[in-house]
Amino acid sequence: MTLDLRQALNAISDVVTNRPLPLREFDQIYMKLGDMVVHAEFVARRFDKGRLVFVGDGDAVGLSVAHLVNERVLEYGPREITVLDFDERMVNSVTRFAEESGFAESAKAVLYNVVDPIPEGTAETFDGFHINPPWGQHNNGESVVVFLERAAALTKVGGSGVVVIADDATRAWTNNVLARTQKAALELGLVLEQMIPSLHSYHLDDAPELRSCAMVFRKIKDSGLVSGRLSAERLEDFYGRSQALRIQYVREVATIERGRASDRTYRFEELVNSGC
Amino acid sequence: MALDANLDHIVFMKVGRHAGETFEQIIERKRREYDAAGCIFWGYGGGTMHPITRVQPFARMRVEHGERISIVMQEILSRHPDTEVFAQEYSRDGVHWEPIPQGVRVRGSRYALVLNEIQHGELDINLGEYQVGTGPSEGKDAETYIRGRVDKGCLTRVKVIENASPEDLTKVHFAAMLEEPYAVVLR
Secondary structure, three states: OOOOHHHHHHHHHHHHHHOOOOOHHHOOOOEOHHHHHHHHHHHHHHOOOOEEEEEOOOOOHHHHHHHHHHOOOOOOOOOEEEEEEOEHHHHHHHHHHHHHHOOOOOEEEEEOOOOOOOOOOOOOOEEEEEEOOOOOOOOOOHHHHHHHHHHHHHEEEEEEEEEEEEOOOOOHHHHHHHHHHHHHHHHOOEEEEEEEEEEEOEOOOOOOOOOEEEEEEEEOOOOOOOOOOOOHHHHOOOOEOOEOOOOOOEOOOOOOOOOOOOOOOOOOOOOOOOOO | OEOOOOOOEEEEEEEOOEOOEOHHHHHHHHHHHHHHHOOEEEEEOOOOOOHHHHHHHHHHHHHHOOOOOEEEEEEOOOOOOOOOOEOOEEEOOOOOOEEOOOOOOOEOOOEEEEEOOOEEEEEEEEHHHEEEOOOOOOOOEHHHHOOOOOOEEEEEEOOOOOOOOHHHEEEEEEEEEEEEEEEEEEO
16 A cells, blocks of 8 residues: 555644643653654554554554544554553543544543553453553663563463664663563563664654664463562662652643643734724 | 862753843842852753753762762853743652742743852863763763754763863853752743
C-alpha cells in the first residue's frame, strides 16, 4: 500500500494538537512529527487486526495508529488499542479524542502506574504491546526492564511487542541499556525478532541528535513472573540520576480552555478610531 | 580583579538583556536581593537545564563529595522580550510550593538557580577543558554542546589545556556559587 504523506501528516497533526504538553519532570519528551508518521505506520502494520496495549504512551503513538486507521489513511492496523498511563491528562485526551472521532470502542485508556501490579483480569489478554519507557541512563536500564515486565505480563504467548529506547553507538549508556534490555527480555520469555536502529528523533534540547530504535520481541513462553508491586529499590534513579519514581499519578486540572489558547497568555488591543 | 571561583564543576550560562532589563540592571537588582534575602534567585528558561532533573542531581552529587559549584556567566547581546510577569511561588521538587522569599523578584522565568553573592571580576575559561556533566549528553565535549540553541549547561572540567590560544578562551565577568537547593521551579 502507498502511504499518502499529506493525509498521514494531517492525521498525526490532529493527534499532536490534542496531546497535553510534556512534563520535563518525568522526561516526557515528544518524538518529532515525521518520525511519528513512520513509527505509527510501522506499528499498525506489525499489529494488524490485533489487540495492542501501550504501557505508557506520552507520544500518543496509540492514538495516532487508531486515528490513521479510522481516517482510512491506513488500510491495516490493530483492531483495538488500550493505553495504560499514569498521566491523567494523557488518559483523558485519548478518551476524549476517540469519543469525538467516533472510535471510542476501539481506543481505550486507563489510569495506571507501573509501580502497581497490572490491572486485574488483563494478564496475557493482548496480542501485542508497545513501550517507550524512561531510558534508564542512570539505573542500568532498570526502568526499561520494569515496563518490559509489565508489558510481557499483559501479552499472550505468541504475541509480540515493540520497545522504543535510546540507541546511539557513541553513547556507552545506550549500549549498556540495549544489552540489559535484551538479557531481561530473554528471562521474560521474549526473543528479539527485529531491530530498526536509530529510527526516531525527539524534541530534546540537550541531546537533539540522540535517536531511539524500535526493537520487536516475540513472546515464546510465559516467564511465570508474578506481577507484584515494585520494591522501593527498583524505583531509585527511575527517571534519571536522583530522580526516583515518587509520583503515583499526574492528575489533570480541569480548565475551560481545553483546545484553545489560555486567555492568560494574550490580550486584545482594540483598533484606535476604527470607525465601527 | 580576578574572579575567585572553583572551576572544576560549573554551570555555564550566556546572559544578557532579559524581560526588559539590561544585564547591568539585573545585576544591580540581584545584589539588592542578596542584601535583603541572603540569597539570589537567578531566573532562566529553556529545555536543557531543568532544575529537578538536571541541575539538582548534578550539584547534589558534587556537594556530597565536598565540592562546590560555580555559575559562570558570559555576557552576550540578547533581544529577550519585555515582560512584567513575576514568579509568586517556587518549588524544589515540583510537588510542594512555597512563596518566593521576601525581597526576591524573578521576572519572566520558569526556573531559577539559587546563588550566593555575585562577584564581578575577570576570568578566562576554556570550554575545551569541559564535558557535559548531566543528562543524555553527559560526557560530550562542552565546546560542541554549547552551540546554537544550547546556551547553558552543567559542565565538569576533565583536563587542563596549557598555553591555550586567546580565541579558545571565553571571557567571564560574573560568577557566584550555587546554594542549596541549587535550582527551583517557579510559577
